[in-house]
Amino acid sequence: MTNDNPTACLLIIGNEVLSGRTRDANLQFLATRLGEIGIPLREARVIPDVPETIIAAVNECRARFTHVFTTGGIGPTHDDITSECVARAFGVAWEVHEPSRVAMAAEYARRDPPIEFNAARLRMATLPKGAVPIVSSETMAPGFSMENVHVMAGVPRIMRAMFEALAPTLKGGAPILSHTVHADYVYEGQIAAGLSAIQAKYPALDLGSYPYYRGKGGGVALVAKGTDLAAVDQAAAECLALLAGFGAAHEGEPAPE
Amino acid sequence: MTNDNPTACLLIIGNEVLSGRTRDANLQFLATRLGEIGIPLREARVIPDVPETIIAAVNECRARFTHVFTTGGIGPTHDDITSECVARAFGVAWEVHEPSRVAMAAEYARRDPPIEFNAARLRMATLPKGAVPIVSSETMAPGFSMENVHVMAGVPRIMRAMFEALAPTLKGGAPILSHTVHADYVYEGQIAAGLSAIQAKYPALDLGSYPYYRGKGGGVALVAKGTDLAAVDQAAAECLALLAGFGAAHEGEPAPE
Numbered sequence: 001m002t003n004d005n006p007t008a009c010l011l012i013i014g015n016e017v018l019s020g021r022t023r024d025a026n027l028q029f030l031a032t033r034l035g036e037i038g039i040p041l042r043e044a045r046v047i048p049d050v051p052e053t054i055i056a057a058v059n060e061c062r063a064r065f066t067h068v069f070t071t072g073g074i075g076p077t078h079d080d081i082t083s084e085c086v087a088r089a090f091g092v093a094w095e096v097h098e099p100s101r102v103a104m105a106a107e108y109a110r111r112d113p114p115i116e117f118n119a120a121r122l123r124m125a126t127l128p129k130g131a132v133p134i135v136s137s138e139t140m141a142p143g144f145s146m147e148n149v150h151v152m153a154g155v156p157r158i159m160r161a162m163f164e165a166l167a168p169t170l171k172g173g174a175p176i177l178s179h180t181v182h183a184d185y186v187y188e189g190q191i192a193a194g195l196s197a198i199q200a201k202y203p204a205l206d207l208g209s210y211p212y213y214r215g216k217g218g219g220v221a222l223v224a225k226g227t228d229l230a231a232v233d234q235a236a237a238e239c240l241a242l243l244a245g246f247g248a249a250h251e252g253e254p255a256p257e
Numbered sequence: 258m259t260n261d262n263p264t265a266c267l268l269i270i271g272n273e274v275l276s277g278r279t280r281d282a283n284l285q286f287l288a289t290r291l292g293e294i295g296i297p298l299r300e301a302r303v304i305p306d307v308p309e310t311i312i313a314a315v316n317e318c319r320a321r322f323t324h325v326f327t328t329g330g331i332g333p334t335h336d337d338i339t340s341e342c343v344a345r346a347f348g349v350a351w352e353v354h355e356p357s358r359v360a361m362a363a364e365y366a367r368r369d370p371p372i373e374f375n376a377a378r379l380r381m382a383t384l385p386k387g388a389v390p391i392v393s394s395e396t397m398a399p400g401f402s403m404e405n406v407h408v409m410a411g412v413p414r415i416m417r418a419m420f421e422a423l424a425p426t427l428k429g430g431a432p433i434l435s436h437t438v439h440a441d442y443v444y445e446g447q448i449a450a451g452l453s454a455i456q457a458k459y460p461a462l463d464l465g466s467y468p469y470y471r472g473k474g475g476g477v478a479l480v481a482k483g484t485d486l487a488a489v490d491q492a493a494a495e496c497l498a499l500l501a502g503f504g505a506a507h508e509g510e511p512a513p514e
Contacts, residue, residue, distance in 0.1 A: 016465055018298045019433070019482060020289030024281075027303070032277030041275045043310075044303040046284070049463075053300075076446045077466040078453040120449030155468065176276070189333045192377030196335040206306075208273055209334040211412065223278060 005173030005227070006066035008034050010044040011057055013072040013082050014154055017046050025156045026071045033163060038173035038227070039067060049073060054085040062089075062149050067170065069163075072154030074143065076120035086146050087128035094126055100133050100142050101125040107140045136161035145169075174227035179236035182254045183243035184219040187211070191220065194242040202235045204228065214257050219247075221254060262430030262484070263323035265291045267301040268314055270339050271329040271411055274303050282413045283328045290420060295430035295484070296324060306330060311342040319346075319406050324427065326420075329411030331400065333377035343403055344385035351383055357390050357399050358382040364397045393418035402426075431484035436493035439511045440500035441476040444468070448477065451499040459492045461485065471514050476504075478511060 010030055016022040024046070031041045042065060047053050054073075061068045073082035087094035104125050108115040115121075124141035127133065134143035134152065138161040143152040145166065152162040188211055199207045205226035212218055222239040224232045243249035267287055273279040281303070288298045299322060304310050311330075318325045330339030344351035361382050365372040372378075381398035384390065391400035391409065395418040400409045402423065409419040445466055456464045462483035469475055479496040481489045500506035 015463055015482075016467060016480070017284070018288055018301065019292055019435070020285050020287075020298075021435070021465075021480060022467070023285045027274070028277050028280045030277075031275055035276055041277075042305060044275065046301040048299060049465075075466070075468065076449045078449065078456050079463075079465055115446070118446065118450070121446040123449075155470065157470065178276070178278070189372070189375065189378040192333045192335065192380075193375070199335050206272055206336075208278075208306075208336055209332070210273060210279070211332065213412065213414065223273070225272075225276060 006039045007042045008039045008067045009061040009065040011070040012046040035176040038175045049079045055089045058089040068149045092129040097127040134162045136165045177232045178225045180223045181240040182221040183247045183249040186247040198238045263296045264299045265296045265324045266318040266322040268327040269303040292433040295432045306336045312346045315346040325406045327408045349386040354384040391419045393422045434489045435482045437480045438497040439478040440504045440506040443504040455495045
């Protein structure tokens with residue numbers, strides 16, 4: 001797919017995803033939402049809580065993509081090192097962000113019983129110099145944007161609130177539109193040549209072919225994606241006609257198993 | 258965590274994961290199984306069906322990690338380009354693998370009605386020169402290993418069968434052992450300093466802190482990981498004692514919500 005849209009990269013930071021303890025729940029949400037606002041996700045990486053790895057990934061990706069989103073590693077414990085690493089990646093100081101400190105102190109004092117604003121919690125108000133906080137209703141500790149790098153929590157509920165607080169500030173491109181058709185008992189090996197011919201007619205679109213498996217058999221779903229609605233719909237209609245040559249073809253995704 | 262274990266990287270290849278259409282189901286399985294056989298996963302990347310991106314990622318990662326595993330992009334359609342890209346990454350020919358072609362032809366002929374062994378399906382028997390097929394019971398089309406790069410299907414059922422066929426041929430290290438403790442109504446900001454002190458005592462281990470949220474409240478789980486069982490258990494016991502200073506602490510993961 002070739003277009004002038006801005007691009008996004010996601011860095012999922014956390015040993016717990018790489019060890020299999022935690023199944024990531026943020027990639028699919030962000031992929032979907034970024035497509036909707038026309039900043040398609042072009043790469044995602046899961047990286048460990050290792051400073052050199054985080055710093056190198058931030059610097060490589062902020063140069064290659066319009067926006068870099070990170071999830072994870074902004075809590076108060078020793079393995080929460082994303083914020084410090086972003087400061088090091090940008091070569092700026094990592095210092096207490098006074099408005100965030102004041103806001104957190106006020107909120108901690110308001111609780112009954114009051115929450116102690118200790119050194120560990122103060123780390124969550126410590127940001128790279130020049131960062132703009134991302135404030136959400138879900139947590140007292142902010143995420144932040146440092147130029148084109150947007151640092152968010154790993155907990156899905158908090159990440160989503162931070163993303164929705166951030167999204168209106170991002171300059172998106174044309175939304176990525178999608179049109180899916182499918183047919184049971186039709187297989188990729190049958191339609192591959194015809195699908196290649198349709199893809200060749202629509203170089204500005206992405207045509208994807210996805211087999212599915214069900215207890216009773218399987219089939220294939222074909223997905224046309226792009227920013228031009230008429231072209232997307234026309235390519236999907238040709239895919240539907242292609243499938244209909246081999247079986248009963250339908251609009252939309254196949255029913256869930 | 259510092260040890261002499263071999264390392265693994267996973268490349269998840271497919272536009273459908275980056276668009277949000279498909280939620281990856283392979284990372285967590287492979288992360289868990291690779292930890293069990295002592296080849297811990299150190300990075301995972303989701304990359305699009307773009308030849309230059311795939312070739313660059315394969316070449317970067319096969320130099321940095323002991324093993325690279327790929328999922329996706331080995332079917333018969335135009336967007337299945339992993340195999341060709343691995344050949345290009347290694348600078349070798351991409352050619353019909355005669356034993357695979359013969360096996361697939363025999364299986365296709367055996368079906369009732371027989372399956373046509375057309376050009377699209379022949380692509381699935383086309384491998385980088387020098388590759389060793391990964392044969393599984395779940396599909397006629399093979400995966401393959403090219404030196405330290407192991408190319409598998411994206412469909413989870415097939416990927417798992419391919420991995421289990423491959424696993425006995427991989428030289429693993431010491432299994433990564435894990436011991437988890439948790440406490441409801443205890444929060445990371447309370448135990449951060451104590452946890453840092455435990456981590457400092459056990460530099461060969463990874464201590465992770467993971468908040469959880471439940472309808473009734475929340476808590477924190479602490480996970481000790483490493484290859485030395487006695488050290489893992491001892492660190493976990495210290496984490497349990499730390500948590501017990503703030504609330505009712507328990508062995509194991511918190512109950513699912």
